[in-house]
Amino acid sequence: MNFYTLDYIVSHQSLDSTRRVVAVIVLLVVALAFSALYLRNRAQTRWRDAGIGLLVLSLVLLGIQTEQYFRVSHQYSQSQMLVHFVEGIATDHNVKVEDVLVSSRSLQDGMIVRFNEEDYTVHLNDDNNSYTLERTHIINHAVYVNGEH
Structure with a gap:
């Protein structure tokens, strides 16, 4: 089972956005x-055809x-x-933020x-403004923590 630290979640929020920006700039x-190339040699139609193909590809990628x-914004x-x-x-249970691990990279019911070396299932209300924790036990105790050095 994968768990994530707060540092990992914060550091990976902008990674997808950066990749998309780089892809658009390269395009x-x-x-x-x-x-x-087309403007330099207007008589050669191969650059025009390549440009039209690139334009279609650009529109699809856009x-x-x-x-x-x-999706990323959400x-x-x-x-x-x-x-x-x-x-x-961390505040409610008097633990360090670094000691709290979550099983999801977005807030969702059931994560x-x-x-404190104990696992809890999160139950969120309909508007995600409050939660309850229920003590739970995981079946597979092989845990990988993303974000630990």
Whole structure:
């Protein structure tokens, strides 16, 4: 079973966004290169055809990026809520934030929280403003903690 530290969650919030920005920048550089080649040799249709193909590819990738942007935006807001949740758990139970581990990278009902070497199932209310913890036991005790050095 995988658990995550707060440091891991915070550090990986922007990783997907960075990858998408780099992909779009590379695509724009390639599009500019094809445009320059076409404008330099307007008589050669191979650059025009390559440019049209790149334009179609760019539009498809732009659509995919837009859909992923909305998904990542939702995940980011969920992970922000998880950060506040972990901080609240630490405060309510007098433990260090670093000692609280969660089984999900976004706030969701049914995830497992571990602190003081005990596991708890999280039950959230409908608007995610309050929670209850229920002592639970995991079946597979082989645990991997993401974010530990």
